[in-house]
Amino acid sequence: MGHFKQLTMSHYLGIDIGGTNVEFGIVDDNGEILYSSSVPTNAYGTVEELAQEIFDKVKSGFKGDFEAIGIGAPSVNLETQQIEYAPNLQWGDVIPIKDIFSDLFKKDVFVANDANAYALGIKVFGEGKDLDNFAVVTLGTGVGLGTYINGSIVVGANGLAGEIGHFVVRQAGRECKCGNMGCLEGYVGAAGIVATAKEKLEFSSGGSLLNDFQPSDISPLEVFNSARKEDPVALEVVDSVCHDLGYALSSLINLLDIQNIFLAGGITNSGNILKRKTEKHLKNYTLPNLRNRINLKISTLNQNGGGILGAAALIKASNPVLK
Ligand SMILES: [Zn+2]
Numbered sequence: 001m002g003h004f005k006q007l008t009m010s011h012y013l014g015i016d017i018g019g020t021n022v023e024f025g026i027v028d029d030n031g032e033i034l035y036s037s038s039v040p041t042n043a044y045g046t047v048e049e050l051a052q053e054i055f056d057k058v059k060s061g062f063k064g065d066f067e068a069i070g071i072g073a074p075s076v077n078l079e080t081q082q083i084e085y086a087p088n089l090q091w092g093d094v095i096p097i098k099d100i101f102s103d104l105f106k107k108d109v110f111v112a113n114d115a116n117a118y119a120l121g122i123k124v125f126g127e128g129k130d131l132d133n134f135a136v137v138t139l140g141t142g143v144g145l146g147t148y149i150n151g152s153i154v155v156g157a158n159g160l161a162g163e164i165g166h167f168v169v170r171q172a173g174r175e176c177k178c179g180n181m182g183c184l185e186g187y188v189g190a191a192g193i194v195a196t197a198k199e200k201l202e203f204s205s206g207g208s209l210l211n212d213f214q215p216s217d218i219s220p221l222e223v224f225n226s227a228r229k230e231d232p233v234a235l236e237v238v239d240s241v242c243h244d245l246g247y248a249l250s251s252l253i254n255l256l257d258i259q260n261i262f263l264a265g266g267i268t269n270s271g272n273i274l275k276r277k278t279e280k281h282l283k284n285y286t287l288p289n290l291r292n293r294i295n296l297k298i299s300t301l302n303q304n305g306g307g308i309l310g311a312a313a314l315i316k317a318s319n320p321v322l323k
Helices: 002-008 047-061 097-105 114-125 190-203 220-228 232-256 266-270 273-285 300-304 306-318
Strands: 011-017 021-028 033-040 068-073 082-084 108-113 134-139 143-149 260-264 295-298
Touching: 011 097, 011 114, 011 306, 021 047, 021 306, 033 047, 033 306, 047 097, 068 097, 068 114, 068 306, 082 097, 097 108, 108 114, 108 306, 114 134, 114 143, 114 300, 114 306, 134 232, 134 266, 143 232, 190 220, 190 232, 220 232, 220 266, 220 273, 232 260, 232 273, 260 273, 260 300, 266 273, 273 295, 300 306
Parallel strands: 011 068, 068 108, 134 260, 260 295
Antiparallel strands: 011 021, 021 033, 134 143
16 A cells, blocks of 8 residues: 555655755655755855755755755745845845756746745645635744635735735834835844844843853844743843734734734744734734634644745645646
């Protein structure tokens, strides 16, 4: 029986391009990751070099063929299949990502915004299988949003929907890489969390677990871990992060009546504190008739290569034959 399953199972290469790491892996029809690896995003001067590295690694790491390639990346224009003006990537303004990978691998390539890919991963392989309305917020270097409404991903008029990271949460706030000021990403993105921690440390008179780190070694995960240990400074930072995130998400709920919201990304590994505190602030800003119906959860896809699964789900969702 196992033999039969092997023969009919299709395999996909999923690639998740983040601001810090590029994760990639081979996924089968059941969402099982058979091989995976990751490389630091900034180690490559061009996308061509990155593509070549992934090509070599997959070739030596996985002895088998795969049907097609799915790529989740920031600032993807769904129509052109290019990455356009991604503030957290340094490979130029417009990157023809689909062409670069299909020329090298000689396979079909499907590219989408990373948060949209993640949402499809939740729909195809994860806890969203039976949901017709949900959203996923990806928390990392950037902050992304994938929204699944009435059976499809919201892509917008130009294929650019979902930039919740650039939802303005503070008037005349921190300068953002996008050129605007006070964007959510400036407070809830990895660099924003660290910036807030450094500000609070500077103005705090008491001790903090975060003082044990060199300022350059403070990471969002350290901040969240210290907050779990009731460190007062870290708690203040986490509360501020969760406030801004909850504020932005309440607008999403009030506008679209989204009930199930999943949180994804590295920070969610720090346990329940993010969910608990975000939920508290979120409810304060949400309309009374929607407030008690909110279902905020940490995505279970997260623990096992959610970005890779999301990228692979793009292939299944784009090709009706594979559905
Ligand atoms: Zn911005």
